[in-house]
Amino acid sequence: MKYDIIIIGGGLSGLVAGLSLAKENKRVAIVSLGQSALHFSSGSLGLLGTVDGKAVEDPLEAVKTLPAEHPYSMLGAERVKELAVKVKPFFADAGITLRGEDSRNSERMTPMGEFKRCWLTLDDFITREDLSKYKKVAVVSVLSFLDFYPDFVASGLRKLGIEPSVSYVTTPEIDRLRRSTAEMRATSIGRQLHGKALDEFADAVMKAAGDADAILIPCVVGMDDEEPVKALRAKVGKPLYCVATTPMSVAGQRMQTQLRRRFERLGGTYLLGDNVTDGRISENGEIEYIHTVNIGDEKLVADSYILASGDFFSRGIIAEPHRIYEPVFGLDVDVDGDRDKWFDRNFFAEQPYMKFGVAVSDDFHPLKDGKTVKNLYAVGSVIGGHNALKEESGAGTAVLTALHVADKILKNN
Template sequence: MAINSDVLVIGGGLAGLTSALKAAREGADVRLVSYKQSSLRHASGLVDLLGYTPDGEGPVTDPYAAMGDLHDAHPYKTVGVETVREAMGLFDDVTDYRGDHTDTNALVPTHGGTVKPTARYPTGAAAGLASDDRDVLLVGLESMVDFDAPHAAAHLEAAGVPFDVRGETIRFPGDLQADAKITRYAKLLDTNGEVAVRGRKKGARDALAERVNTVREKEARVGFPAILGDDHTDAVRAALEEKIGADVFEVPMGPPSLPGLRLEDRLFEALDESGASFETGNPVVDFDADGDTIETVYIEKNGAKIPNSADQYVLATGGLVGKGIESDRESVHEPIFDCHIEHGEDRYEWFDGDAFGDHPFASFGVETDETLRPLTASDSVEFENLRAAGSVLGGYDFAAEKSGSGVSIATGYVAGENAAAEAR
């Protein structure tokens, strides 16, 4: 017997979660299925709308104003600027992120010493903005080789930030091994668990603050790698601020990312609160259609193919990196519904000879109509009851533009809204 719903969303990343949340808030009975863990845990936790133009100009000051100059095939032009604003309003409603007070991008320092233009950022990153002129101390940990604080500080200075910045490397209290998972640091700080310091037991927060105070001079801000707790990040930061005597912030890191995990948790909580159901860990392997209408998709579970039926479907499985789009030496294709992906017949047309050139493969993806229904090679609708959202879409280079999160939220919002309307 099939599992039935009004709207079935395939994909548990930012686009899929936004789509499912919007459809559920519109009153639809929503089910989300996802094979792999969300890509959010591999992301910085920052939410970018548009950091650079497709021509590489930037950083963009006002992403909404810049959207008007994008080419017609860009997903932002498909959904419209005002709809992007509405979609960000939904995101703001279910998270405690900062940045919703202005249209201007914030400039957030990263662990590599670059400054990233972003539209929304976690509360824990707020004290670190590059627009603030107060001096900064970056603190690295000997056991975390992914964050070289002196190196990052030197790069920030070279980038011309309006403050003095230094980097120091200390040993984390308790001397965790270099291969310790970031969640071990976070758990110790969450619980203020005891660590051994010169033969004496101390709370991890107290011991960490004491070590920072041995290297801090007069900096008004102190930045740590993003490990400051998981469930109680505000409490961890507040305790460190009190004992250090400076504002504390987290520097976004590479994967695995605690800010990304926190965002994923919050969005799944919001989805649960909306009344939607979800299942992760099992792939969609097949589907049935009657002409241009999808009737059933099949999820593989313990060797069995479980039918799931809905009135409307949303495809939010990711792009080339997330395997929502696949390629071999002959072709590029979308693996679930075999939606059309425009690409050159000669694979040497897929990339530029210059390593830093404009590579066509970066914009590979599904093309859609104005309601985000995938189109065939002849521009007819593939399936009347299917919509696509997020990085499975073509027409933009999210890595170069720093637009991935914004496109996922905006197109997920529209796909969910349209699917819910059609399901009624």
């Protein structure tokens, strides 16, 4: 089978690259093994929240201070800015409403009632700034729901001088799930809450909220798109916001579904549940074809390939006791020194291994045995040189490198 571009990995970076290329009428296939980091996401995107342990106010300015090997430094501060302003419209085109300022970080609320820096957040999610408008806020959770902590959220509100109330609601559909506590997860509840069940949920939330100025609920609504959240907000008739739950994430799955749906509507092929096992690299340093488990001996062929297979979490790179490797092509991985230097015994320190990833040239071609693979690009968290967790830069790196590489491929062809 022959495509213009084959993308290995269908998480945030693979989908953003795929969508950008499909919009320009390229024949694109995404091969993706399974769940991505989006399924665990907070519903907020980080661009750059912390540098050298210090909080960042303006991520587009702070990018200028990063070391040369950082993916943002490889893009250059001007290019980061140029790409960053495209993110909200890009997601809006897939039906995903993001808010926040391009050049100012805000703070989202965690399920523990703390605040964490973020860049953009889904429209239905609460930020610290939103809360400054309200005096009385009702925290309304779902009875027996395991992945949200209303009392901690209430305590976070009190610290802001807000008077909170805490209550729990249920509906006949949710009661059916409650027969098995294992089912009381955000995504199981999210699958129930539409149509009549959503109306009943809205009535229960309204009653529980009493005379509060605003309502916070855990993000259990809107598995496939934003419509159920909009309907709930309209029915409740007062400001209602979501707070992230612990995984699985309804908001993240919504984003994944919306991006994939838009990609497929544009004619893209999404091969879910398949694993790219290997590929042949020719003498002159180009990929000739790849193999996948499901397609077997048949070769998948493209003019260009994009590696978007994620970091350790998604097995885009793999760690064994004495080696770290990229499993599909055996690409070079930026690993610092021997095993003792891979980690810090202080669990909370900046762990060196978090920066490990595929080594790339300035134009995002991965290296194999020190030489660039000419028709292969790497995007997202498979690239080394950054610590997404410490820097709060995960989604930003995924989206901006994907947009950049897609542009490059379009210009080259």
